[in-house]
Amino acid sequence: MQEEKILEAAENLGFTNYKIIDTQAIEYDGSFRGFCEMNYCGNYEKNYSCPPACGTFEELKEKADKFKKALVLQTITMVHDINDDSETRLIKKHHNQLTRALISELEEEIQEYLPAMAGPCQLCTPCAIREGKECVFPNKKASCLSAFCIQVNKLAEYCGFPYYCDGKVAFFSLLFFDRK
Template identity: 65%
Template sequence: MTEDKLLNQAELCGFDHVCIIETDKLIFDSRFRQFCEMNYCGNYDNNYSCPPACGTLEELKERALKFSRALVLQTITPVNDIMDDEETKVIKHRHNEMTWNLIHKAEGELLKFLPAMAGPCGLCSPCAKKEGNPCRFPEKKASCLSAYCIQVDALAKVCGMEYYCEGEVAFFSLLFFDGKK
């Protein structure tokens, strides 16, 4: 799939902003792992895509940097209260569903790719880890940008996208891939 076709397909999936960057432009900051360890979302050590099961920062960074390019996907959605977890969870879920929809459309045309989502993997509910079973879809599980320790505000700046949106929430996901420059 050409990069132009991938960008076009992402726009057709409904993303507000899309951009392709070189992966060497990503900033990884180990301090973001603490947000996972605080277990704010309740998935720390309860989801195969979350720490510690997903791997160390070094392992995730190595996985990501095996790819030369990353498709950056952003949605911006109005919210009544950005601090309302229930409201933002619904919006985040919609963003991730859009990302999976794009992945399904591109799957046959991208030889290798790696998604990074706007939150923990939600392919199975509950995650098999909670039941003490192996991951049902190890080839499809996708860790979140926090697990990768990607500095999203810097990513937004590189892409010319907004990060802080008054009265709106911006969610990001990435699709790492190799492509022609």
């Protein structure tokens, strides 16, 4: 029954695709951490949910491995220019807001969970780490799929979700639940 309620909530919030999978199906590649270190998004060492503050790849994987199930969430949105960071960041922010809304709706139902978002945590702007302060929401911060080193293309394939979408952008997030 719990899974039905979770899927229904994802549908009602407007996710394009959603599926519950066993966490053992998720493929990781620790070398992806190098993309974080390249600091393309500008949050390396500047956000508690990003490396190195979020922990090593092994530490994040260990946290994820404590759960049996994961809800894979995807939104697919029309985009004028896939290379326009300002446009795609707004779409990504909307995707993450939907994920947060889902978490809020299901918090009592799932109780223990671990989110992995599309991009860094944006609960506080700027992140408290930039001012040398403690995280304001340590139990709600969410690292991105890149920090977890999750192979999203393989995850999409496993779920039967599109990964490349002409004229559109696809964002993913995960909600690990059902603690082992």
